[in-house]
């Protein structure tokens with residue numbers, strides 16, 4: 001567990017209670033080790049991620065990550081900023097496939113900024129490439145130019161294999177859902193986008209001809225997500241477009257406070273993959289420590305760990321159901337508050353979810 005900064009630790013505390021419940025009531029126990037990451041690690045060790053913490057992350061079945069960052073670290077060296085820890089974990093663990101489901105709980109259909117009929121029943125999955133593209137491409141940096149001005153450089157670069165392996169994840173997941181994949185890039189402007197389109201098509205035609213594939217330009221994809229989101233099933237896209245499109249998709253579900261994610265590596269011979277689970281929301285320093293944070297995205301991220309790392313689908317379903325019932329019962333944290341509902345703190349929300357688990361299994 002790497003709770004990190006801002007609202008990370010308080011959201012993670014509620015996950016602990018779910019874990020305690022599993023231990024107490026279902027005799028499922030986890031070996032847990034907790035470490036510092038991001039600004040918290042920078043304060044203690046002068047680096048947002050120590051080699052020791054990285055080592056442990058590489059060895060564990062699943063890393064549960066809270067959030068990193070805050071204004072107090074705005075001026076630290078670029079390579080030492082809290083976010084660098086997250087990027088290093090993703091890269092060193094080779095977590096190339098980032099699953100970001102956007103599911104609209106019925107009780108929250110009215111909390112979305114879109115009309116309820118557009119988002120009610122929404123269930124889409126964004127598969128974001130997570131270890132390549134402009135986030136990691138070389139050359140990069142800020143350079144001084146001969147004329148005294150400066151130049152900022154980042155490089156968008158993808159190899160065929162980087163594209164094919166994430167495409168396979170998307171097609172494979174689509175088969176277990178509604179069998180439709182939209183692949184999103186800017187093939188009309190970028191060569192890396194053209195390669196993306198060609199490689200995805202190749203994987204489709206040779207390995208997944210039974211899955212429906214559509215190519216969509218990333219700008220149009222953003223527009224279609226807010227125009228008619230239910231036309232989508234799985235969207236596969238690169239690191240940067242995936243970052244943006246998943247924030248857009250998050251708002252369809254009512255709040256960024258609701259969205260979990262799983263970052264997965266390649267499966268080994270035993271079928272195990274390195275994995276890190278984290279809420280899509282950030283550290284929200286403005287509300288940290290006030291009991292205002294919504295712990296659901298972090299709890300749902302743990303639910304994804306139950307599903308993808310621990311092979312406990314029954315418990316994962318149970319957790320989803322408990323959250324659905326608590327929302328249907330009218331409890332809301334501030335971010336999803338609606339008229340007539342009961343506004344509750346982070347802790348009361350966690351409490352209610354554990355009580356609901358208890359009720360569902362009584």
Ligand code: IPM
Nearest residue numbers: 083084086087243246280282
């Ligand atoms: C996300 C975040 C990160 C990203 C930041 C915190 C580095 O926005 O996980 O979506 O850009 O990938």
Ligand code: MG
Nearest residue numbers: 243244247280
């Ligand atoms: Mg983001």
